[in-house]
Amino acid sequence: EANNNNNGDLMAGGGLDDNADINEGDESILNNVIVQHPNDRVYHGKLIAGAERGNPNDEGKNVLAPPSPPKDSPGEMGKPVTLPANMTEEMKKAVDDGWQKNAFNQYASDMISVHRTLPDPRDAWCKEPGRYQKDLPATDVIICFHNEAWSVLLRTVHSVFDRSPEHLIGHVILVDDYSDMPHTKKQLEDYFAAYPKVKILRAPKREGLIRARLLGARHATSPVLTYLDSHCECTEGWLEPLLDRIARNSTTVVCPVIDVIDDTTLEYHYRDSGGVNVGGFDWNLQFNWHGVPERERKRHKNSAEPVYSPTMAGGLFSIDRKFFELLGTYDPDFDIWGGENLELSFKTWMCGGTLEIVPCSHVGHIFRKRSPYKWRSGVNVLKKNSVRLAEVWLDDYAKYYYQRIGNDKGDYGDVTARKELRQRLGCKSFKWYLDNVYPELFIPGESVAYGEIANIETDMCLDSAAKPDDMQGAVDPYKCHGLGGNQYWMLSKAGEIRRDEACLDYAGHDVILYPCHGSKGNQFWTFNNETKQIRHGSSDKCLAINEKRDKIVMEECNGGQLRQQWRLENYDPS
Ligand code: LR7
Ligand code: MN
Numbered sequence: 001e002a003n004n005n006n007n008g009d010l011m012a013g014g015g016l017d018d019n020a021d022i023n024e025g026d027e028s029i030l031n032n033v034i035v036q037h038p039n040d041r042v043y044h045g046k047l048i049a050g051a052e053r054g055n056p057n058d059e060g061k062n063v064l065a066p067p068s069p070p071k072d073s074p075g076e077m078g079k080p081v082t083l084p085a086n087m088t089e090e091m092k093k094a095v096d097d098g099w100q101k102n103a104f105n106q107y108a109s110d111m112i113s114v115h116r117t118l119p120d121p122r123d124a125w126c127k128e129p130g131r132y133q134k135d136l137p138a139t140d141v142i143i144c145f146h147n148e149a150w151s152v153l154l155r156t157v158h159s160v161f162d163r164s165p166e167h168l169i170g171h172v173i174l175v176d177d178y179s180d181m182p183h184t185k186k187q188l189e190d191y192f193a194a195y196p197k198v199k200i201l202r203a204p205k206r207e208g209l210i211r212a213r214l215l216g217a218r219h220a221t222s223p224v225l226t227y228l229d230s231h232c233e234c235t236e237g238w239l240e241p242l243l244d245r246i247a248r249n250s251t252t253v254v255c256p257v258i259d260v261i262d263d264t265t266l267e268y269h270y271r272d273s274g275g276v277n278v279g280g281f282d283w284n285l286q287f288n289w290h291g292v293p294e295r296e297r298k299r300h301k302n303s304a305e306p307v308y309s310p311t312m313a314g315g316l317f318s319i320d321r322k323f324f325e326l327l328g329t330y331d332p333d334f335d336i337w338g339g340e341n342l343e344l345s346f347k348t349w350m351c352g353g354t355l356e357i358v359p360c361s362h363v364g365h366i367f368r369k370r371s372p373y374k375w376r377s378g379v380n381v382l383k384k385n386s387v388r389l390a391e392v393w394l395d396d397y398a399k400y401y402y403q404r405i406g407n408d409k410g411d412y413g414d415v416t417a418r419k420e421l422r423q424r425l426g427c428k429s430f431k432w433y434l435d436n437v438y439p440e441l442f443i444p445g446e447s448v449a450y451g452e453i454a455n456i457e458t459d460m461c462l463d464s465a466a467k468p469d470d471m472q473g474a475v476d477p478y479k480c481h482g483l484g485g486n487q488y489w490m491l492s493k494a495g496e497i498r499r500d501e502a503c504l505d506y507a508g509h510d511v512i513l514y515p516c517h518g519s520k521g522n523q524f525w526t527f528n529n530e531t532k533q534i535r536h537g538s539s540d541k542c543l544a545i546n547e548k549r550d551k552i553v554m555e556e557c558n559g560g561q562l563r564q565q566w567r568l569e570n571y572d573p574s
Contacts, residue, residue, distance in 0.1 A: 075112030078119050078268025103372040104263040106149045112266055114154040115162055120236045121270035123304035126360035132244040137223040139318060140170045142216035144209050145230035146177040146373050152231045159234040168239055170222030173199045175215055178206040208336030214329055225324055229315040231366040241360035242318040245306055250320040251353035255312045256361035263368055273304040273359040279311035281342055282500040283400040285386040287311060293440055306356040310438035314341025316363050327351055328421040331388055333413050336375055339385030346393045349437050351427040387412040392419055395430040400444045406483030447490040451569025454480050455545050456532060457562035461487045466513050473513045475552050477545045495524045506536050511552045532565035533557060
C-alpha cells in the first residue's frame with residue numbers, strides 16, 4: 001500500500017517558530033549536494049529542439065526533450081539505485097545530510113539523470129487508437145515547493161516536458177513557497193531561462209501548500225490546471241487520458257494513478273490497472289486508500305476505465321480552471337498542509353462534479369515517512385484545517401470528528417464566507433455524499449456505543465497508538481483522558497469493536513488491532529450491560545486488565561471480577 005504514514009510525524013513537526021524555518025549556515029552542504037548528472041550536462045539550461053536533433057519522431061512533440069541518457073546510467077527505466085559499497089566518510093555524510101534535509105535519499109536521486117527513462121505502465125486498452133478526443137484542452141502545470149531537492153525538482157519538471165505533447169502544455173508554473181535553499185534562488189531562474197514555458201513565482205512569505213497553489217492558479221491561463229507535488233515523475237502518456245475526461249465533461253476532476261517512487265532507492269514501482277485504488281477518509285478526517293469497491297467494478301468493462309473515487313490524495317490532479325473557480329478554489333485560510341484534498345473532494349461531489357482516478361495515467365511520487373520541513377508556530381495546523389472543513393461541509397456528521405479531538409475545536413477562524421459559498425452553489429448534503437458516493441464508510445452513530453471503553457476497577461481505558469495507516473497494532477490500558485484519539489472506539493451492530501477499519505481481534509495470544517474482516521470469529525464481541533462484561537465470541541473469554549494493570553488480557557469470565565467490567569461511552573443498544 002502507498003506508504004503515506006506521514007500524519008503522526010507531521011503533527012510532531014509542528015509547534016516550531018516561523019523563524020526557525022531558516023537554517024543558517026547550511027549553505028556549504030547545500031552547495032555540495034547540487035550534483036548534476038554527467039549525462040545531463042550538455043542539456044542543462046539549453047533548449048534542444050527535437051527537430052534540430054534530426055529525430056523525426058520528435059517533430060511537433062516534446063521539443064524540449066533531449067535524447068535519453070545512456071541505458072546503463074543509474075536509475076534508468078526506473079531501476080533502483082544502490083549506493084557504492086565502499087563509501088568514504090565524506091560520502092556517507094553527504095548521504096546522511098540528504099536524508100536529513102529531504103526525508104528521502106537525495107544522494108541517490110543526484111546520481112540519476114533528471115531525464116531518466118521510465119517503464120511504460122499503461123494497459124493496452126489505453127493505447128487503442130481513438131481512445132482520446134482529438135482536440136484536447138491545454139493545461140498549465142502548477143508545481144509548488146518548499147525547499148525541494150534540486151535534482152528531484154528538476155526531474156519533476158523535465159518529466160512533464162519530456163512526456164507530454166508540447167501543444168498541451170501552456171506553462172509549467174513553479175511556485176516557490178519561501179524556500180531558503182540557495183539552489184531555489186537565482187540558480188533555478190538561470191537553469192530555466194531557456195525554457196519559455198517555465199514561469200517561476202515566489203511567495204513573499206511562507207504560505208503553505210494551499211495558498212501557494214492558489215498563487216499558481218492566479219497566474220494560470222490555460223483552460224485546465226494540473227497540480228503536481230515537487231517530487232514526481234510523469235510517465236509516457238500520462239496527460240492525454242486526464243485531459244480527455246475534462247474535455248468530455250468540464251466538471252470531472254481527475255487524478256492519475258500515483259505510483260510509488262521508493263524513498264531509498266528511487267525505484268519506480270507501478271501497479272497495473274487491476275491494482276488501482278480509490279481514495280476514502282476516516283473520522284479523524286484522514287485520507288486513506290481502498291481497493292475499487294464491488295459496486296464500482298460492476299460499472300466497467302475494462303479495469304483501465306476511469307473509476308469514481310470518493311476523495312483524492314491531494315497533490316496530483318487536473319481540473320477545469322473555470323470549474324475550480326466556480327467551486328471557490330481552496331479555502332485560503334487553510335495553512336501549510338492538509339485537509340485541502342478532502343475539501344476539494346467533498347465539494348466536487350456535493351456541488352455537481354465527479355472525481356475520478358484515471359488508470360491510464362500514471363505519475364510517480366516519492367512517499368516520505370516524515371515531513372522534512374518546518375510547520376507553523378504554536379497552532380496545530382492540520383487540526384485547524386480539519387475543523388474548518390468539518391464546520392463547512394460535514395453538517396451533523398462533524399460531531400464524529402469533534403469526538404476524535406476531545407471536542408476541542410480550538411481557534412479555527414471565521415468560516416462564514418465558506419458557508420456562503422456552499423449556499424450560493426446550492427450544494428448537496430453530506431448525507432447525500434455518504435449515501436451515494438461513499439456508502440462503504442462506517443458511521444459512528446450507527447454503532448451500539450462510541451467513545452471510550454473504560455475499565456470500571458482501574459479507570460484505565462482501552463488504548464491503541466496504532467496509526468490509521470498501520471491497521472495492525474497493540475492495544476494497551478492507558479489512563480482515560482477523554483480526548484478521543486487513541487481511546488476512541490465504536491461497538492458496531494455486528495459486534496465489532498472498531499477503530500475505523502481496524503478491529504479489536506483476539507486469536508489466543510494478545511488482544512490486538514487487525515483489519516476488520518466482517519466475518520465475526522476473532523473479531524466478535526458482546527457487551528452485557530448488566531454484568532458489564534465484554535465477552536469474546538470464539539474463545540468465550542472476557543476482556544480484562546491484568547492484576548499488574550499494565551496489559552489487556554483475556555480471562556475466564558468471572559462475574560464478580562471488577563477488572564472484567566467496562567463502561568462504554570454513548571451506549572445505546574436500541
Ligand atoms: O508549506 C509548504 N509549502 C509547499 O509548497 C509545504 C509543502 N509544500 C509543497 C511541497 O514541497 C510539495 O511539493 O507542497 C507539496 C506537498 O507537500 P508534501 O509532499 O510534503 O505532502 P505529501 O505528499 O506528504 O501529502 C499529500 O497530502 C497533502 C495534504 O495537504 C497534499 O495534498 C500533497 O499534495 C499530498 N501528496 C499527494 O497527494 C501525493 C500522494 C501522497 C498520498 C497519499
Ligand atoms: Mn508529496
